[in-house]
Amino acid sequence: MEPLHLNEPSHRPEHRQKPDLHQLHQHQHQQYQPHQQHRNHQRQPGEHLQQNGRQRVLPHLRQSRRLGRLFGYATAARLAALALTLGASLALTGCSLLPAEEGTLKPPLIQPTEETFDVVEAARGNIQTYLQGNVSFVSSAVESISFKESGGRLKAIHVALGDQVKAGDLLVELETGDLELQVKLQRLSVERAQLSYKSAKASGLEGDDLRYKEIDLERETLTLAALEQRLSQSRLYSPFSGTVTYVDQLKEGDGVSAYQSIVTVADPASMQLTYIAGNAQDLLPVEPGMPVSLKYKGKDYMGKVLQTPSNAPVTTDQAKADRNAVTMIMSMDGIPEGVNVGDVAEMRLELQKRENVIIIPRSAVRSYMGRTYVQIAEDDRRKEVDVEVGLTTSTAAEIVQGLEVGQKIILNN
Known part of the structure; x- marks a missing residue:
């Protein structure tokens, strides 16, 4: 830069004209605009606005040198300072135009749901187990009729199911x-x-x-x-007077084998009742001689267990053995007149009884992975307690160990 010599008039033009401000503004705009477009083209996204502000000020500094030659360096210095101030203001104003950052949202507070329990207190009482169901009247004198020596071709069956026969009546004959x-x-x-x-x-x-x-x-x-x-x-006869309770579905000319049961006759004068259990385990607690409560046509009767699987006759016939394993036979005191084979009565047999023991609803007893336990309410919280269960009915359970009277047992899940 050349020094300014104010005392040397030879360096100053003798007839300097006052510059036209409009032309000067256009000249600045033409020089500044290409330079600014070039700078804007090179600017990368995300640059800070202050950097943009500095980029805007630099052209003014260069221009101030040119202005110094036109207006003098003192005036040019003032113009440059004004340009710097303007650039800084633009930078600060640009930062204020950015959107304010949002604060971190706090998670909503969720109030815990208060748990409600369906509870019942453990109490002492009596519990009984029963075997009950329907029993059928059968004859104690039942004879299955079959050919003993040899079979043959069927000629005729002379009776039908339910027929009353007398001793010696012809039932079946072969050709x-x-x-x-x-x-x-x-x-x-x-x-x-x-x-x-x-x-x-x-x-x-x-x-x-x-x-x-x-x-x-x-x-x-x-x-x-x-x-x-x-x-x-070649003929079968009734051994006694009674009722035909079974007839095989054979036709004339069908082959008949020896010992094949064709007709069964029962003596209605000698009645018993039979109960067929759904599971052999149901009859394990039953013993011969136990009393039985019976109800027939609205009237109550008493009876006694005569035969259980434990004292059933030993047989090599697998079908009979399987039937005996689930069959209980009992008597009935004072059998009324008019009872027929096949009539049905109601039976109730008391198996076991416990008195003054802790009893809870059976639905409260839970089992998991071989573990038996209950849930109790303690200080408004659930607590699992292992228990030992004794007698159980369809609705109640005896607790032998694990609970005390008064503890609140949770029923709901």
Whole structure:
């Protein structure tokens, strides 16, 4: 920069004209605008506004040198200071235009929900377990009718289910061909042999001749007996008077095997009641001789257990063994008239009883992974307590160990 010599008029123009301000402004604008566009083109996004302000001021400093040559350096210095002040103001004003940062939002406060309990107090009382259900009247004298020696082809079944029969009535017969005719003819042969023997003896025949007549009679009699036995084996008769309780669904001509049950007859004069359990475990506490409460057609009766799986007859028949494992037989005192096989009564048998023990609702007892426990309410909080359960019914449970009288047992989850 050249020094300003005010005492050397040779360095100053003799006839300096006052510059036109309008032309000067256009000149500054033309020089500043390309430079500013170039700076704006190079500016990266996110630069601070103060840097932009400085970039705006620098052109003014350069321009002040040019102004110094035109107006003198004192005036140019004042213009440069004014430009710096203006640039700083723009920078500060630009920062104030930025949006204020939002403060960190605090999480909303959630009030804890107050838990309510459905509770019941543990108390002492009595608890009983019962076996109850429907029982059926059956005859204690029941005979299953079948052919013992051999089977054959079915000829006819002469009874139907529910028929009343008398002892000796014909129930079933097999095909025998002309066996019945042979029996009739043989009876005539026996009768002729008898007459011949009597006539010979009456005529005074003796010795071997009379013996021949005697042998003929014996031979015909034995033949008749054999034929009658064959005929008898092809027929089944009722062993006693009673009711037909079972008839096999066989048709004429069907094959029948030996020991195949075809008809069952029961004596209604000798009645018992049977109970069929859903599970063999249900009958484990039952013992012969235990009293039974019965109700038939609205009237109460008493009875007694006669047979349980523990004293049932031993059998090699698997079907009978399986049936005996779930069957209980009992008697009934004063069986009323008019009871029929198959009628139904109500039975209630007391199994076990506990008195003055801690009892809670059965629904309060919980089990998980082999653990048995209850939840109690203590200081408005849940607490799990392991317990030992004794007798249980459909609604109540005996607590042998783990609880005390008065503790509040939680029922809801």
